[in-house]
Amino acid sequence: MQAWRVHRNGEPGEVMRLEEVERPVPGDGQVRLLVRAANINFPDALLCRGQYQVRPPLPFTPGVEICGETADGRRVIANPALPYGGLSQYAVADEAALLPAPEALDDAEAAALHIGYQTGWFGLHRRARLQPGETVLVHAAAGGVGSAAVQLGKAAGATVIGVVGGQNKARVARELGCDVVIDRRADDIVAAVKEATGGRGADVVYDPVGGDAYTKSAKCVAFEGRIVVVGFASGTIPSPALNHALVKNYTIMGLHWGLYNTKDPAAVLRCHEELTELAARGAVKPLISERVPMTGAADAVQRVADGTTTGRVVVLPQGDAG
Structure with missing residues (x-):
């Protein structure tokens, strides 16, 4: 073979x-x-x-x-x-x-x-407890991991803001269903998020990028918001300023989806059943x-x-x- x-x-x-x-x-x-x-x-x-x-x-x-x-x-x-x-x-x-x-x-x-959608589901639902009507900011929204989070956010009844790099990826993010698309190469991410949310900021941030993406996220996360750290595709692992998390009342949470395979395999199966149902309805693809x-x-x-x-x-x- x-x-x-x-x-x-x-x-x-x-x-x-x-x-x-x-x-x-x-x-x-x-x-x-x-x-x-x-x-x-x-x-x-x-x-x-x-x-x-x-x-x-x-x-x-x-x-x-x-x-x-x-x-x-x-x-x-x-x-x-x-x-x-x-x-x-x-x-x-x-x-x-x-x-x-x-x-x-x-x-x-x-x-x-499997991996991207399970990661998105556990990140948005189990970790961040995303609620209908909340706003979720997704970095690398046109990529494999980000596109799954966009679809899952929309399926959950959230407003989705997608951050991308370049016009082609911006087009893809719009086609995926992002309510707002921010081109990090041309737009001010922090100002654009605050404008889109009436100054409140994003309730949930889904970050598979790290580096500067995380830094910008901390500046535009809402009061009692949640930043879900998924990965470091940028190659730079940020060092959060915990005093900043304290004074703004937001939560930084990590997500290593692979741990659920050993720590709680039943949850992985339940998630797959949910994803299968969403796929059957056409809510995710x-x-x-x-x-x-x-x-x-x-x-x-x-x-x-x-x-x-x-x-x-x-x-x-x-x-x-x-």
């Missing part, structure tokens, strides 16, 4: 190699899956660089989120067990963690439903900007790493990309 493998750490476009390898052999409690679609996530780039919290032994295959098919023909969503990741024709996953792929979504959409063939995976991971893509880029290892 074909699989992309990383033999040394570095930039994805430089270290990923497409190779012919043997099909992976599942261990105890695992199952081998035919990979129907593999969604590219920013952690795939971090894995290549050796900067992710999990460091699989070299060589390994990236790809942390797939829509796969079991030996008995079931279509499932899975997080492959590294080092046998999803950028391959076959992957290995824990059988107990398999989730049924929603009938309302095709393979590429199903592959993109992953934005797939590109469906690429197996040969284009390394370039696609590099572009996701560089922040030049919108929505989700999905690899189709069995063909039919376009």
